[in-house]
Amino acid sequence: MKIAVLVKQVPDMESKFKIIGDSKIDESQIAFKMNDFDEYAVEAALQLKEKFGGEVIIISAGPERASKEIRQAFAMGGDWGIQIQDEQVDAGDNFVVASALCKAVESLGGVDLVLTGVQAEDDQAAVTGVIIADMLGMPHCTNVVKIEVGGDGKSMTVNRELEGGLNEVLEMAMPAVLTIQSGINQPRYPTLPGIMKAKKKRLDVKKAADLGVAAVGEAGSKTKFVKMFFPVSDHKAEIIEGDPKSAAAKLVDKLRNEAKVI
Amino acid sequence: MARILVVAEQRNGKISDATLELCKAAKALASAMGASPAAAVFYKDDSLAKEVAQYIPEVFSVVDSKLDVYNADAYTAAAKAVVESQDVKGVLIPHTYDGTDYAAKLAMALGCGIVTNCNRCEAQGGAVVFTRNTYNGKIQEQRSVKTDKFVATFEKGAFEKEAAGGAGSVTAVTASIPDARRKFKQFVETMSGSVDITQAKVIVSGGRGTKEKDKYNDIIVNFAKKLGGEFAASRPVVDAGWTDAARQVGQSGKTVTPDLYIACGISGAIQHVAGMKGSKVIVAINKDPEAPIFNIATYGIVGDLFEVIPAIMEKL
Ligand SMILES: Cc1cc2nc3c(=O)[nH]c(=O)nc-3n(C[C@H](O)[C@H](O)[C@H](O)COP(=O)(O)OP(=O)(O)OC[C@H]3O[C@@H](n4cnc5c(N)ncnc54)[C@H](O)[C@@H]3O)c2cc1C
Numbered sequence A: 001m002k003i004a005v006l007v008k009q010v011p012d013m014e015s016k017f018k019i020i021g022d023s024k025i026d027e028s029q030i031a032f033k034m035n036d037f038d039e040y041a042v043e044a045a046l047q048l049k050e051k052f053g054g055e056v057i058i059i060s061a062g063p064e065r066a067s068k069e070i071r072q073a074f075a076m077g078g079d080w081g082i083q084i085q086d087e088q089v090d091a092g093d094n095f096v097v098a099s100a101l102c103k104a105v106e107s108l109g110g111v112d113l114v115l116t117g118v119q120a121e122d123d124q125a126a127v128t129g130v131i132i133a134d135m136l137g138m139p140h141c142t143n144v145v146k147i148e149v150g151g152d153g154k155s156m157t158v159n160r161e162l163e164g165g166l167n168e169v170l171e172m173a174m175p176a177v178l179t180i181q182s183g184i185n186q187p188r189y190p191t192l193p194g195i196m197k198a199k200k201k202r203l204d205v206k207k208a209a210d211l212g213v214a215a216v217g218e219a220g221s222k223t224k225f226v227k228m229f230f231p232v233s234d235h236k237a238e239i240i241e242g243d244p245k246s247a248a249a250k251l252v253d254k255l256r257n258e259a260k261v262i
Numbered sequence B: 001m002a003r004i005l006v007v008a009e010q011r012n013g014k015i016s017d018a019t020l021e022l023c024k025a026a027k028a029l030a031s032a033m034g035a036s037p038a039a040a041v042f043y044k045d046d047s048l049a050k051e052v053a054q055y056i057p058e059v060f061s062v063v064d065s066k067l068d069v070y071n072a073d074a075y076t077a078a079a080k081a082v083v084e085s086q087d088v089k090g091v092l093i094p095h096t097y098d099g100t101d102y103a104a105k106l107a108m109a110l111g112c113g114i115v116t117n118c119n120r121c122e123a124q125g126g127a128v129v130f131t132r133n134t135y136n137g138k139i140q141e142q143r144s145v146k147t148d149k150f151v152a153t154f155e156k157g158a159f160e161k162e163a164a165g166g167a168g169s170v171t172a173v174t175a176s177i178p179d180a181r182r183k184f185k186q187f188v189e190t191m192s193g194s195v196d197i198t199q200a201k202v203i204v205s206g207g208r209g210t211k212e213k214d215k216y217n218d219i220i221v222n223f224a225k226k227l228g229g230e231f232a233a234s235r236p237v238v239d240a241g242w243t244d245a246a247r248q249v250g251q252s253g254k255t256v257t258p259d260l261y262i263a264c265g266i267s268g269a270i271q272h273v274a275g276m277k278g279s280k281v282i283v284a285i286n287k288d289p290e291a292p293i294f295n296i297a298t299y300g301i302v303g304d305l306f307e308v309i310p311a312i313m314e315k316l
């Protein structure tokens, strides 16, 4: 089974965010990590490989620093990878990035599955997997929390998560694109030998032009960025100041005598 | 006149609240743009189209036995047929499990731009500017589309529900609905457990900030017991197996409305907030003063939960 997993490097959301000129984030303050949902996608692919054999190819679009996350996926057990390192791809919208990722998948010459995360924690778009499925002419399923591949290795039963603990159980043929939801498995930690091996695994670095992606950057995008800002809430919590002990005492007093809920 | 079209959402024959919220949004946006609001309803008969016509002046109904249960291929084909036959300028879709499953596919079929996860939209000199959540709710972004048409998805709760009372028209639209490439088998319940946190008056909820299973159990469970309430969790805690799925609060878990909800080490992602924002009093304990949870809490303490919670317990 040949499985492509799309992995995105995103900021650690506990980093200190600063916005420069209404338009971008000050990266000097940011720590980066693998998108949470993508870790589950890598694990799901590795479990299928362990059962059916084959290979797991990691694909990512992002600047040089994003190779760290590809290597992390290698250390977990990914076989090899493609990094699309092109400022003009990064400058595009989801449609541009998905077009480039799609071409990278096509360059593999046929896959059984493409796995993505449900959404990227930074742009929270939740569109990339669906767009790629459409471009590849494959069926897709979003928010997947269970995959059971049939004995023939060609069809599968999939659980799609819905609101309030409900799942839709459905059957679909492969090849297909699945967007993987957190909790589907427990992603493994890279082992020390895994980390050593990861350094030597093949990572092809490509530009959009190498993959035949013509429309990039703002020109290739179907949406236009306007600005970014910190949310202004019309409601803010009453912050109880002081060291833990005095804040705790004030809070208990408020809950007892003001809100009367304890 | 150009139309702003809501694609309705149903499960088991029930129109979702998110659909009624978008009816409200479509009316406001259409009026600001000099367009007219409309909805598209896809179902096995026209009963739901008639129902939605109480909320919006014009409803386009696609009826097909293949539209009984939601399916991406079927919804894309049906929505495309309505958009292309009815002078539709923009399509509004709920940012829900079903909505996010086909919205981008519809945008591809229409060749237009898509903006997802929005919470506001405004007409600005001919263009529509969408405001959306990014970076787990820490930053808002504004985006518009460069194409003539647009598809946009909106967070649940971004608008108030439109009230019933109107008598809109229902027009049948014919669409050729393809056989679904994914075959629906059944719906299954995955979170029924021994405990029902929805009945609790006091809930102490722990998030990823509780760090590990033993610490979650030690601090959150004991805090809840001391208050005579139930303990609950955000999704990452359940994903990691620190507690039961029946205790998960949020969009994919339980919706709770206790008198007191104490969120400890929970950032306040929209999917979590969806399940607890109806609580009477919300307390947030978080070491990050910029955590979005402080935007919905009644009282907040900025600090380390491992210091703050024991200090509170001493005072109880
Ligand atoms: C389709 C979908 C459905 C989802 N459904 C749900 C759902 O039902 N419920 C749900 O909860 N999530 C759900 N999520 C996930 C959601 O988007 C967030 O990822 C999740 O809610 C984050 O959980 P958290 O706040 O515990 O963790 P994080 O976002 O990682 O936040 C941890 C917080 O702990 C704080 N912290 C860390 N250490 C300490 C300390 N020592 N003291 C005090 N504070 C500390 C940090 O400042 C941070 O704010 C869903 C996501 C998707 C895409």
Ligand SMILES: Nc1ncnc2c1ncn2[C@@H]1O[C@H](COP(=O)(O)O)[C@@H](O)[C@H]1O
Pocket: A006, A007, A008, A009, A035, A037, A038, A059, A060, A061, A062, A094, A097, A101, A115, A116, A117, A118, A119, A120, A121, A123, A124, A125, A126, A127, A128, A129
């Ligand atoms: N630049 C990227 N490189 C690799 N994968 C990506 C990239 N952007 C998005 N993806 C994949 O698409 C998923 C959904 O992202 P999004 O549609 O941006 O929310 C992510 O979880 C990744 O699996």
